[in-house]
Amino acid sequence: MAPRDASAVTEVVRTGSLAARPVGYRQRWRHLDKSVFLWLFLIGVLLVLVINPLARLFWVSLQHVDTGALTLENYVTAYGRWRYLEALVNSLVLGLSVAVVCTLFGVPMAWAVSRTDMPGKGLVWAAILGTFIVPSYLGAVAWILLAGPNAGWLNRAYMWLTGAAAGPFNIYSMTGLVLIVAAYSFPYMFVFTRSALDMISSEMEDAASTLGAGILRTTLRVTLPLTLPAILAAIIVVFLEAIALFGAPALIALPGRFQVITTMLWQFFEFPPKVQVAAAYSMPLLAITVGLFWLQRRLTGRKGYVAMTGKGGERRPVRLGKWRWVMLGYCLFVTSLSFFLPMVVVLQAAFAKAWGRGFSLDNLTLHNVRFVLVDQPLTKAATLHTFVYGATAAAIALALALCIAYIVQRRLVPFGNALSFLAMAPFVIPGIVLAIGFYAAYTQPPLLLYGTAWILILAFATRFLPIAYANSDAAIRGINPELEDAVRILGGGRLMAIRRVVMPLLKRALAGAFILVFIPATRELSAAIFLYTTGTQVLSVLLFDKSDEGNFEILASIGLILVVITVALVMLGFRLVGRDFMLRRTSA
């Protein structure tokens, strides 16, 4: 150590007599953090996954069917027939009706569970979680068993009770479809409304009641208006869910001889597929979705309602007196429609020799489940595919989402916000539109993926990328960057920092995110139905395919297997991550 020497150097530095050497290319290369190439590659993958299908969708919609020249002809074809326009109108009717029914179902239930002394809240909550777990197309199958004309359980019960020659219910109708879709969308309404209600303190209600307002008046004038933004946001979500749905409409509307947008798109794909027309026809669906999601963000992003931002404060349940039993009855009625009745009939059919013969011991058999899982090569393969594709898609989505979230959070590239927007973009693309985009993009060279499992896997990964991204982003926010800086300064490099520190610390969060992507990927139908080929069927596709044959015992068995897979994954999620795990998906 020699301070005198050092101060002499300081003097040299100050006068600048040592000229700094210019920076050469070799030095720039030596200085370059090589991991940047990995980041650039991943950004490329993101661009290909998200932008390419959408760009191809637009492009194809403008291409002539035969010549490939630019034309608006596809739009003329797509909107030139009353039949096609009617399907658009039907979708709007479906969406609006579902939104109304969901509000009638979900809002009172949310209020009852959040604010009142209604008994049996645990049971109601469990039934709503159960509703989340049943795919809506399985619900449709169950409702065909319940309310199919003549043979449905409800019709038979009616005939038995009244001695009438025919039952009143026909599920193959718009009313039936609305009921089914609403039964599987109202949990969104419930969750949104409930979390808003949980924020309102009793003091606000007290303020109204001290001024002489009764329970009803307080609820209608104070409590509900405060939750209105949440309810509106939920209305938009269920509306979009309803118009983008494929499975339930295809099972109900096609036999009922009417069309909605998604079934119409499906018809355009019947041989020979008219991708160009389908692409043009899918534009309104895409436009409505993007527009309404934008509106929804504005609604929930607005801070006009103080109650939504403040903390709860003291909260007391509203005393309902004897009305609490009425309320419970209503909750059980709704959850019977969505969960209890469908599960009963699905279970019965799955383990019955013939479902129509009813609930008797000699009708019990394990043959159906055995047939699906063991005997039939096609269904056996589909079960395996469901797992393998779902897991691969979840792994890809999560790896990509994690890296993109990391790049954005650590500001490794200048245009981070754009990346984050891209990673969240598939959230507003209906699965069916994404599938048409994938079909348009990957049925011809250079990337010929159609016919392979990869097109399904990549479509699933893209579709559920936002779930993975939202979770990864939240997880990385929780890590102090100094932990990584410490690795780097000790000689480790970014990739080692990720491998040795970030990943181990995020293990639990990532396991949770993996499951959250895995679950929807195992039951995805609306994208899979456009992209599968012989040899790459998954269970959801198989269930839909087999619905033509009318073999409901097998359909129920397939559905049951899907439900069991989901339940197992949810349980695993609870074990790994904790109880709030399912809710993150809805907030993602």
Added chain:
Amino acid sequence: MTKLTLRNVSRTFGSVVAVDDFSLALAQGEFVALLGPSGCGKTTTLRMIAGLLDPSAGTIEMDGEVISSPGSSLPPEKRGMSMIFQSYAIWPNMTVAENVAFGLQVRRVSRAETRTKVEQILDVVQMRHLRDRYPAELSGGQQQRVALARAIVVQPAVLLLDEPLSNLDANLREEMRYEIRRLHDEFHITTVYVTHDQAEAMVTSDRIAVMNQGRVEQVDEPRALYARPRTRFVAGFIGRTNFLDGEVRDGEVAFDRFAIGLEQFAEAPALSGRVSFSLRPQSIRLLRQRPPASSGSSAIPGHVVQRAYLGEHWDYVVRPADSGLQLRVTARPHEVFEVGETVWLEVDPRQMAHIQ
């Protein structure tokens, strides 16, 4: 021999200038503290040295090689430095021993040697008995020791410390200051130490660079910094002081209602026009009688305005006769004066530091 050179380094964040034209050279084995209030740019400077940030202008050189320049910096992992962070950044998923061994593993040191070195360094920081604990099971001071061990065990070219003691309680902080200096005396690693605590800097460092608003105010040994601050900021930031503004005329420096002969000042030739001085409270003596005139000292009459007894010393505020000035004076516990009492202030002008 120069180890590390910062040459006219600047860093801006948007329109905010965090570090402005910073130059400094560290000799091999030297311990330099960057001292300044929060937001003065010292941590930014340290992160540039580490390679965690690029400079916006200027260069950083180590052993004569440019390691940082705008747009092209050697990544931190190739610099062979180590760093101790304000949060310690002990990896919670690894045990104490695994944390310490990490840098050696990265350097592909053999298993046996790693083991020996980890044991040795854990002995040095007195943490060997806790080698298999996880960080969550350690106290703040123990985590601090792990961070030190992890940084030193790799024998870094340069050791960087970013406010390492700011999260510790006062007693431990004092103990760790000496610990850090002891480790430096043992390993002679070239060290840059960022702190806002002057006592920390003075205990640990060979030289201190005082920073203010992104600029270096003064670089000096601790004693020189205290005795001869060159700027108003340094004088006020290091210890307490009195500022005296005066004017040079007729062979003396005229202050508010009193004057001191110009020839008595150490920097007499450099003084002209309006001048300012820093005078430490310890450099003033309080006397009941006028001291005999002696070469080098001046006596100024005044009276006590305020006083406070602090156990280790008295704090007096004294107003020179007819003057608007109020001077702080530190006196020993037995030197008792009453408020309002007339006193003589004995001042040695050579201890008055001329400041810009």
